[in-house]
Amino acid sequence: MSESFSNDYLLYAPFPTASTLAQWLQESNGITRQILSNLAAEEQLVPQLDILNPPLWELGHLTWFHEFWVHRDGQESRPSFMKNADYLFNSSEMAHQDRWSTSMPSLDSLLEYNHSVIGSTQALLSTPIDNKAAYFIQLAILHQDMHNEAFAYMWQTMGRSRPFAPFTNTNKFEAKVQTWVHFPKSTIQAGSEQGSGFIFDNEKWAHPIDLPAFDIASAPITNGNYLEFLESPENRAQSTPVTPPLHWKKEGGDWLERIFNEWLPLNLAAAVRHISYFDAQRFCEHSQVRLPSEHELSLLMSQKQGAWQSSNLWEWTCSTFAPFPGFSADPYVEYSKPWFDGSYQVLKGGSSFTPDRLKRVAFRNFYQGQRSDHFCGFRTCLL
Numbered sequence: 001m002s003e004s005f006s007n008d009y010l011l012y013a014p015f016p017t018a019s020t021l022a023q024w025l026q027e028s029n030g031i032t033r034q035i036l037s038n039l040a041a042e043e044q045l046v047p048q049l050d051i052l053n054p055p056l057w058e059l060g061h062l063t064w065f066h067e068f069w070v071h072r073d074g075q076e077s078r079p080s081f082m083k084n085a086d087y088l089f090n091s092s093e094m095a096h097q098d099r100w101s102t103s104m105p106s107l108d109s110l111l112e113y114n115h116s117v118i119g120s121t122q123a124l125l126s127t128p129i130d131n132k133a134a135y136f137i138q139l140a141i142l143h144q145d146m147h148n149e150a151f152a153y154m155w156q157t158m159g160r161s162r163p164f165a166p167f168t169n170t171n172k173f174e175a176k177v178q179t180w181v182h183f184p185k186s187t188i189q190a191g192s193e194q195g196s197g198f199i200f201d202n203e204k205w206a207h208p209i210d211l212p213a214f215d216i217a218s219a220p221i222t223n224g225n226y227l228e229f230l231e232s233p234e235n236r237a238q239s240t241p242v243t244p245p246l247h248w249k250k251e252g253g254d255w256l257e258r259i260f261n262e263w264l265p266l267n268l269a270a271a272v273r274h275i276s277y278f279d280a281q282r283f284c285e286h287s288q289v290r291l292p293s294e295h296e297l298s299l300l301m302s303q304k305q306g307a308w309q310s311s312n313l314w315e316w317t318c319s320t321f322a323p324f325p326g327f328s329a330d331p332y333v334e335y336s337k338p339w340f341d342g343s344y345q346v347l348k349g350g351s352s353f354t355p356d357r358l359k360r361v362a363f364r365n366f367y368q369g370q371r372s373d374h375f376c377g378f379r380t381c382l383l
């Protein structure tokens, strides 16, 4: 962690109160422990794929991350509760493929490590804390929230039962008529301002963007829309037609979709999910529409509820993940900076497994365009 970083994070006030942080931590860590404590021995093993992580490694990693930033000041020279923690659980040092071949501490000892680290933070939160402590505790909680969501989409990938209850009930998804929401030419503010509360470094800093007029769909693309595209003569005539998402199958003429371990009739009115950025682009070409930019989608998502319909998914944008003017890396340098290589696309919104504290409009999620395993969907704009 010798790479230089700025101290801008001290400008990310106001921070939540210690009691709010304590409550968030209890909730987030409670979810992690519930997932891991219910893990059968055979479920500790997962196939070695780029899109998966061994669950025990993930538990060790998120606990190590918390301990490293909250209790060790980001320095390996400070002792850890867990022997070899830096070697085993620093995601920048332990190569992805080595997470399968390196022997890991037992589930019990990792749960004990987690208990010690989180217990120390809960003790810290019963006393007054300064902005620096609040920043790193919030960072560790949000990092854990992201890993909890990753458990959910890994379980979806593997067809395991739902690992924890979603934060939003997607059964309530009612298809409303899709309309085009018109936005006249305007200048908007992208990014986040100092003093607007906790942000990630890739939101630095607020800056004006001139947006030409555009029309964006009030609702996401549905399973029905996507099926129609897949089955269209134009798609079928392609040399490499777009194929159905991996969690769909056709049985006796009926389409089914797998939600975790359950095969259900495909709900044509629900937002289509697990579509890669590249396949979303193919849909757009076929339908003569386009994906919104991150700024266009942010503007829609900052409108009052009722003006647009949430998909409860991360929605792809045509914006390649890149630094804003004024970017400088925060202490966790590996959060954004290594991923500005042009192969990541920005997604906005949040899934039903994303807690509200991560669903700020300014939050920029990012994944490589071929990924479809996370909870992602899309909506479109008129050309």
Ligand SMILES: [Fe+2]
Pocket (backbone or CB within 6 Å): 061, 065, 091, 143, 147
């Ligand atoms: Fe991580």
